[in-house]
Amino acid sequence: MDFSLAGPFDEAAPRLPGADLAWLDALRSQGIEAFRANGLPNRKVEAWRYTSVSALEKQSFAPLAEPVPLDALPEGAALAIDGARRIVFVNGRLRADLSDLGDLPEGVEASSLAEALGGKDGDLEELIAPASKERDGALAALNDAFMEDGLVLRIAAGASVDAPIHLISVGMPVEGQAVAFHPRNLVVAAKGSRATLIESHIGVGEGSYFSNSVTDIRVEKGATLTHAKLQDEGPKAFHVALGRVRIGDEAVYDNFVLHRGAELARNEVHARIDGTGAECRLNGAYLGANRQHIDNTTVIEHKAPGSRSSEVFKGALDGRARGVFQGRIVVHRDAQQTDGHQLNKTLLLDRNAEMDAKPELVIYADDVKCSHGATIGELDETALFYLRTRGIDEAAARDILVSAFLNEAVEELRDPALADAFRARIEGWVDARHKSEGERAG
Amino acid sequence: MALLEIRNLHVNVEDKPILKGLNLTIDRGEVHAIMGPNGAGKSTLSYVIAGRSGYDVTDGQVLFNGKDILEMEVDERACAGLFLAFQYPVEIPGVTNTTFLKTALNSVRRARGESALDAMQFLKYVREKAKPLGIGDDMLKRAVNVGFSGGEKKRNEVLQMAVLEPVMAVLDETDSGLDIDALKIVAEGVNALRGPEKSTLIITHYQRLLDYIVPDHVHVLADGRIVKSGGKELALELEANGYAEFTGAAAA
Numbered sequence: 001m002d003f004s005l006a007g008p009f010d011e012a013a014p015r016l017p018g019a020d021l022a023w024l025d026a027l028r029s030q031g032i033e034a035f036r037a038n039g040l041p042n043r044k045v046e047a048w049r050y051t052s053v054s055a056l057e058k059q060s061f062a063p064l065a066e067p068v069p070l071d072a073l074p075e076g077a078a079l080a081i082d083g084a085r086r087i088v089f090v091n092g093r094l095r096a097d098l099s100d101l102g103d104l105p106e107g108v109e110a111s112s113l114a115e116a117l118g119g120k121d122g123d124l125e126e127l128i129a130p131a132s133k134e135r136d137g138a139l140a141a142l143n144d145a146f147m148e149d150g151l152v153l154r155i156a157a158g159a160s161v162d163a164p165i166h167l168i169s170v171g172m173p174v175e176g177q178a179v180a181f182h183p184r185n186l187v188v189a190a191k192g193s194r195a196t197l198i199e200s201h202i203g204v205g206e207g208s209y210f211s212n213s214v215t216d217i218r219v220e221k222g223a224t225l226t227h228a229k230l231q232d233e234g235p236k237a238f239h240v241a242l243g244r245v246r247i248g249d250e251a252v253y254d255n256f257v258l259h260r261g262a263e264l265a266r267n268e269v270h271a272r273i274d275g276t277g278a279e280c281r282l283n284g285a286y287l288g289a290n291r292q293h294i295d296n297t298t299v300i301e302h303k304a305p306g307s308r309s310s311e312v313f314k315g316a317l318d319g320r321a322r323g324v325f326q327g328r329i330v331v332h333r334d335a336q337q338t339d340g341h342q343l344n345k346t347l348l349l350d351r352n353a354e355m356d357a358k359p360e361l362v363i364y365a366d367d368v369k370c371s372h373g374a375t376i377g378e379l380d381e382t383a384l385f386y387l388r389t390r391g392i393d394e395a396a397a398r399d400i401l402v403s404a405f406l407n408e409a410v411e412e413l414r415d416p417a418l419a420d421a422f423r424a425r426i427e428g429w430v431d432a433r434h435k436s437e438g439e440r441a442g
Numbered sequence: 443m444a445l446l447e448i449r450n451l452h453v454n455v456e457d458k459p460i461l462k463g464l465n466l467t468i469d470r471g472e473v474h475a476i477m478g479p480n481g482a483g484k485s486t487l488s489y490v491i492a493g494r495s496g497y498d499v500t501d502g503q504v505l506f507n508g509k510d511i512l513e514m515e516v517d518e519r520a521c522a523g524l525f526l527a528f529q530y531p532v533e534i535p536g537v538t539n540t541t542f543l544k545t546a547l548n549s550v551r552r553a554r555g556e557s558a559l560d561a562m563q564f565l566k567y568v569r570e571k572a573k574p575l576g577i578g579d580d581m582l583k584r585a586v587n588v589g590f591s592g593g594e595k596k597r598n599e600v601l602q603m604a605v606l607e608p609v610m611a612v613l614d615e616t617d618s619g620l621d622i623d624a625l626k627i628v629a630e631g632v633n634a635l636r637g638p639e640k641s642t643l644i645i646t647h648y649q650r651l652l653d654y655i656v657p658d659h660v661h662v663l664a665d666g667r668i669v670k671s672g673g674k675e676l677a678l679e680l681e682a683n684g685y686a687e688f689t690g691a692a693a694a
Contacts, residue, residue: 381495386532389492390546390602391520391553400545404536404585 018117031144047136061180078200092181107159147184157190164196173207203234233262249275266295288321295324302335317353451502462666478663521553525608529615593624600631617651629654649681664688
């Protein structure tokens with residue numbers, strides 16, 4: 001059996017959901033052709049210059065077989081948010097038995113993509129835009145070809161939904177064999193709605209798997225979508241996610257991502273502001289240790305006047321971890337009175353840790369306010385000394401400063417319950433780091 | 443036994459001698475002031491006592507309660523009852539004053555063999571200490587020293603001192619950058635912490651602060667040594683005549 005990434009396509013295609021849909025068949029074929037022609041992204045391509053996915057070629061991935069046995073979610077792995085409705089996917093496939101689909105708040109419609117494709121959902125064709133056409137979208141092309149399941153989430157016009165919708169993705173090898181899955185999520189926040197989507201990406205066990213998702217999001221006129229994600233995949237996992245976001249007039253898209261897990265993670269967001277007076281916020285924090293590689297790549301396109309965007313990404317890298325931040329802001333000619341700000345700060349906790357930061361502003365309009373800043377540094381020795389003169393021992397003082405540094409990104413979350421949940425994840429990481437350091441020293 | 447005894451202290455900074463055989467003895471219950479011109483080594487002395495890195499002690503001893511503290515970690519010195527009020531208090535974004543004070547107090551309490559205070563106990567305790575210094579809840583909730591005025595930063599130093607209850611406090615240029623009202627609040631705060639078992643070392647360029655915290659002994663530090671010692675009247679003399687006499691001597 002061919003265990004390479006593209007290998008199983010011909011055999012799998014007829015069995016994939018929506019195989020009878022001509023438009024989808026065309027899209028899949030286009031995807032696999034693009035992937036076969038171009039292969040995995042390589043570092044000669046500017047967008048992938050700092051992130052090598054060559055490890056994916058060395059690994060073999062079994063095609064998805066029958067549903068994997070998993071009786072319950074691993075304790076404490078996903079974010080804990082009061083009142084959130086869970087929708088659980090295991091290796092990319094919906095597990096209705098572990099989900100709260102029967103108990104969705106008013107104004108929320110959620111289903112699995114596999115099911116929706118079977119039901120000939122009218123506007124899916126319009127929502128599933130080919131991802132293989134994306135700039136440097138080699139892995140997105142693979143998603144086009146293999147998409148099987150995912151979350152289809154619709155927030156009704158005018159609905160104001162308090163309970164967050166919580167997408168939980170669990171990855172795990174099957175019978176010791178690594179698997180690849182390609183979730184395709186579709187999210188529409190209709191006119192004037194307000195809702196929160198949370199994602200937890202977690203792993204079971206230590207084995208390898210590859211999660212390669214594409215999420216298409218529309219935030220229509222006057223809607224507000226809060227979208228917060230925890231990436232805490234298993235230690236040998238590969239996590240590649242592309243979010244494509246369209247933001248309408250006076251709409252707000254408020255995104256946050258925390259990276260903690262995976263051997264290699266890339267979270268890429270392409271946000272396009274189509275409406276006037278819209279707001280796009282992309283924030284995040286990343287925690288890296290050992291040989292983890294964490295890439296945050298963002299592209300914000302301002303296509304309409306009077307819109308705002310802001311980005312704050314902060315990370316701490318320990319061991320031989322490597323971080324990447326690529327932030328591109330494009331202000332098109334008609335996007336006058338754009339306000340765009342971007343900040344990326346990284347703390348290197350080990351001399352072997354490494355960070356590549358690449359801010360990029362491309363401005364075609366003449367009446368805009370745009371700024372960017374990137375810093376890479378070590379813990380402030382003066383602050384450390386100050387804390388220690390107050391009786392706080394060195395390890396505790398370091399922990400306090402690392403948490404405080406990362407907290408600045410978490411504070412960008414406007415919902416205090418979400419901020420607390422992510423803060424707890426960061427503190428857990430800081431504590432664990434502290435303990436492993438103690439073990440090394442002891 | 444003296445509370446703090448500095449014997450023949452020689453300190454280099456980047457291979458340059460700054461302290462050149464400094465001797466100083468402070469008994470319990472005493473307030474000492476060290477005055478001196480810029481560059482005499484005043485701040486170096488305070489940092490060496492606190493244990494900052496980058497200061498090479500090439501000779502001598504600093505005995506605190508009879509124990510050489512030069513062998514101790516920075517935080518161990520603090521837990522043993524030493525406190526340095528910084529000339530330039532450090533801003534720590536992302537850490538609230540309350541969290542900072544609570545972590546510090548509980549570290550020191552544990553070192554003293556006392557139990558840690560819980561959040562409620564701590565809040566009550568810190569409010570009592572903060573009130574006389576004019577520090578309200580808003581200042582306790584803000585990040586440590588971030589956006590504080592000069593006066594607020596110095597009051598915050600005194601608050602930390604009040605919370606930690608050190609036996610030996612070293613005040614490094616605590617008067618710098620303060621207007622007269624702030625100076626009075628700070629001085630009252632320091633005076634409130636005086637006691638028969640506690641000692642204070644005030645390091646200052648100007649005599650002004652000593653009107654409010656009256657010292658038992660005044661020393662002149664010039665070119666890395668104590669060159670003259672006397673009572674509180676020495677401060678007034680220095681105010682009138684300046685340091686020319688000592689810097690001249692040092693140059694010759």
